[in-house]
Amino acid sequence: MNFGTLAVHAGQEPDPTTGAIMTPIYQTSTFAQTEPAVHKGYDYSRAGNPTRTALEKNLAALEGGKHCAAFSSGMGAIDAVLKLLKSGDHVIAGNDIYGGTYRIFTMVFEQFGLSFDFVDMSDIENLRKALRPDTKMVWIETPTNPLLRIVDVRVATQLARKNGALSVVDNTFATPFLQKPLELGADIVVHSATKYIGGHSDVILGAAITNDGSLAEKIHFIQKSSGAVPGPFDCFLALRGTKTLHLRMQRHCENARLVAEFLRAHPKVKHVNYPGFESHPNHSIAADQMRDFGGMLSFTLKSDDISSAKKLTTFTKIFTLAESLGGVESLIEHPSSMTHASLPRDVRIKSGLEDTLIRLSVGVEDGEDLIYDLEQALDRVSS
Numbered sequence: 001m002n003f004g005t006l007a008v009h010a011g012q013e014p015d016p017t018t019g020a021i022m023t024p025i026y027q028t029s030t031f032a033q034t035e036p037a038v039h040k041g042y043d044y045s046r047a048g049n050p051t052r053t054a055l056e057k058n059l060a061a062l063e064g065g066k067h068c069a070a071f072s073s074g075m076g077a078i079d080a081v082l083k084l085l086k087s088g089d090h091v092i093a094g095n096d097i098y099g100g101t102y103r104i105f106t107m108v109f110e111q112f113g114l115s116f117d118f119v120d121m122s123d124i125e126n127l128r129k130a131l132r133p134d135t136k137m138v139w140i141e142t143p144t145n146p147l148l149r150i151v152d153v154r155v156a157t158q159l160a161r162k163n164g165a166l167s168v169v170d171n172t173f174a175t176p177f178l179q180k181p182l183e184l185g186a187d188i189v190v191h192s193a194t195k196y197i198g199g200h201s202d203v204i205l206g207a208a209i210t211n212d213g214s215l216a217e218k219i220h221f222i223q224k225s226s227g228a229v230p231g232p233f234d235c236f237l238a239l240r241g242t243k244t245l246h247l248r249m250q251r252h253c254e255n256a257r258l259v260a261e262f263l264r265a266h267p268k269v270k271h272v273n274y275p276g277f278e279s280h281p282n283h284s285i286a287a288d289q290m291r292d293f294g295g296m297l298s299f300t301l302k303s304d305d306i307s308s309a310k311k312l313t314t315f316t317k318i319f320t321l322a323e324s325l326g327g328v329e330s331l332i333e334h335p336s337s338m339t340h341a342s343l344p345r346d347v348r349i350k351s352g353l354e355d356t357l358i359r360l361s362v363g364v365e366d367g368e369d370l371i372y373d374l375e376q377a378l379d380r381v382s383s
């Protein structure tokens, strides 16, 4: 079955007792047993819940994977995947990964004896050079946030495998509609389903997906043991989101291209980071491993006055100033003071994240209106 059909149907069937078309919200913590330890597949909702099962099956199908574990947040999923490692293991991650991922790696897991190196993986040589005999995990984000760099997933996951390391792709930005990391060689895909998968900025949720049965068993064991599970209502919201993922992504991509082209031609804009441009350094890899180029982009102004950049984010009327991304509504933000403020400034600057960078999550509104909005906002900042 193709993506759009899976999005609407995978993991879900009319409810056998009532015929309800939508998967019920099984708002229960526990389940009746007929004899001790004899039950209908569920005993306690931390270990499993039917609404969650429907979501897990749906997300597994969309990623082309066999197994999925859903978590109460993207960070919950990331935390669980890191717990596959043990003290002394070395991890290589991209140098402009999600700020919260950088924070849990350095502020939480370093305390437990894991060590991390952060490299610009858009040049694969940097990954090759950083691999060590004790490297047990390679953490890939592509497109990266907020610089929209592209990592060659096929090559990066092959290098990891040759080194005996697991490869993990955070597929939040691309979504399985645009990019299928398991097919490109990744061992595990993680998601912040809070973003495009949920799609309506109304739920915090995460997921980890794999084809490897023994990894899946370990991840489910950690899910149950650590307990960062999503509630049934959150699972229902995410399932409602996946039904239109393909439709939303098409419009996100279409609008982002319009906005990127508008910004590139604007006299006050210095540079636009958008993988759909042929001038993007890794455009050909993006074109090869992605169906389209996504709804995210970032740009800098010609003026290097940080206050111009900050002001611009308050001048837009349709783009709302807010963190997060991937919802139907367009958002604008200033990474160095918001989403990426937890990265030390020297680390940020070294990775190419300038103080004046502005990030857009382009929504599914009318594209022309989005351009008018940016145009009037840019008119008001000094050049």
Ligand SMILES: *Cc1c(COP(=O)(O)O)cnc(C)c1O
Pocket (backbone or CB within 6 Å): 073, 074, 075, 076, 098, 100, 101, 141, 145, 170, 172, 173, 191, 192, 193, 194, 195, 204, 205, 206
């Ligand atoms: C938001 C985000 C996360 C964290 O997910 P939460 O659902 O906020 O916990 C991880 N990775 C990426 C790329 C994100 O954008």
